[in-house]
Amino acid sequence: MSRLRVSGVVALLVSMSLWAGCGDTYRPVVIPNIPNPPNPKSSHAAFMISDNGAINPGAGMQIDVSGDTDVGVFFAGRHPSHAAVPPGGAHVLITNTLESTVTTLTPGNSTSSLGTPGTIGLPLDSLGRTAGPTFVASEESGAAYVANTGNDSVSAVNVTSSQVNNTVFFPVGSAPVALAETPNAQKVYVVNQGTNSVSSINVVDLSVNPAITDPSIATPVWVVARGDSQRVYVLSSGSGEVAVIDTTTDTLISPGTPVSVGAGANYMVYDNRLDRLYITNPALGTLTILNAGVDPPNSMVLATINLTTGTNPPCAGSCAALSVAVLPDGSQAYVSALKASGSTTKVSVTAIDTLNNRVTKTIGLPAAPAAAGCASSRFRISTAAAGDSSRVYVASCDAGNVSIINVASNSFLVQLPAPVSAATPSTVRITSATQSGSTTTYSYVLTSGAALQVGESMAVTGMDAVGNNGTFVISALGAGTFMVANPSGANAGTQNGAGVASIPQSPVFIVAGT
Secondary structure, three states: OOHHHHHHHHHHHHHHHHHHHHOOOOOOOOOOOOOOOOOHHHHOEEEEEEEOOOOOEEEEEEEEOOOOEEEEEEEEEEOEEEEEOOOOOOOEEEEEOOOOEEEEEOOOEOOEOOOOOEEEEOOOOOOOOOOOEEEEEOOOOOEEEEEEOOOOEEEEEEOOOOEEEEEEEOOOOOOEEEEEEOOOOOEEEEEEOOOOEEEEEEOOOOEEOOOEOOOOOOOEEEEEEOOOOOEEEEEEOOOOEEEEEEOOOOEEOOOOOOEEOOOOOOEEEEEOOOOEEEEEEOOOOEEEEEEOOOOOHHHOEEEEEEOOOOOOOOOOOOOEEEEEEEOOOOOEEEEEEEEEEOOEEEEEEEEEEOOOOEEEEEEEOOOEEOOOOHHHOOOOEEEEEOOOOOEEEEEEOOOOEEEEEEOOOOEEEEEEEOOEOOOOOEEEEEEEEEEEOOEEEEEEEEEEOOOOOOOOEEEEEOOOOHHHOEEEEEEEEEOOEEEEEOOOOOOEOOOOEEEEEEOEOEEEEEEEOO
């Protein structure tokens, strides 16, 4: 046999062997699609925004999750009202209602400081009305959508270039107050409180679909989208009902059979891990938990937790359940409630085990005087959970601070005061000091300004013992006394010291990084 013929036979046998070994199954090469990781600057941070009165710019504060510290303060516009962190966490967005602007900020971290805030101006309408933005939402890293209650519009903004791409105007009186973009970034749903309707906007060209109306949509206040983008849930304070929208057809699921959570319900969050909705009702003092994975709506209720009744209720008698946050790992939910008694406010945070929807613990926060203007604040109390599920943050308008909860022990850790306001500070004459452990108690007489508040920054001077001088945060108040953490303090009687208490701004919202 010739060498050429032998080579041909060998090649044929090798080919047949390879074919037999592989069979007739196609085996593609798999190339993993690795998603973009979140920005570590924001995933380990929370962002609180605070109001500084009608004529002064508000502020924001970045809180470090691991250190429980304030790592930076930045200026916002006049009367900041809502904030959001788009996916990826490269920016923080803040609506400034009285200024008709959006503040944009690049978060900082342990190796870099906060970026310089940018400003996006929002347009007037044809009647010359200012935008008056009250809400911002985004499921895109480079774009966001702003509800302009003042001139009945929604603006699409480019987060990267800090510009308005386009603005959609609705009929006069629509009063959009909340937004939700579907996670697939196909539609934005707009809650129109003035017309008791919901509108959807197609993201691709900002065209508006026909408005959705129903008796169950009465004084709508909130809207969220399900994780698969197939459903949107609309909460109405007036009717106390949750309407469910099919996003494919923009029609209600089982109209006439909405879920009732009680008139006065104000706030709703969606938990993507367990596919649930958590809804607070300050009028009833309740938290309602719904299963978002089922239709029709009237079969959704998993539990209703009343914070005011039953054996050892979290807040006996009465309290207003104002806000709720769910840990990203889905293990616990935390509902914040306010109890007002005369001129004093008290906030409690109740932890709920999502496995059985039962209360595990209630954490009481230090009392604070009721602050002027806070009773009408949309987010008098707001709550957020850290991206790593290790902390819960509660921003209180009345207390002027952010309380931090340790999730591992469900215990109160510390309060961080809001940035100092432009209001005239209070002054006191300090007559003595008493040291107990690491706490110094000062006796004082108020000489000017408003009554002292827990959380205020107090600058003490003129004390004989050097360790009693310094700038501290008021941790508690007594009859003619205030207490601070000060391990260097000393007992001192018959003093003639002075103190200047800087009034904090009023926190209006808190959001955690993604």
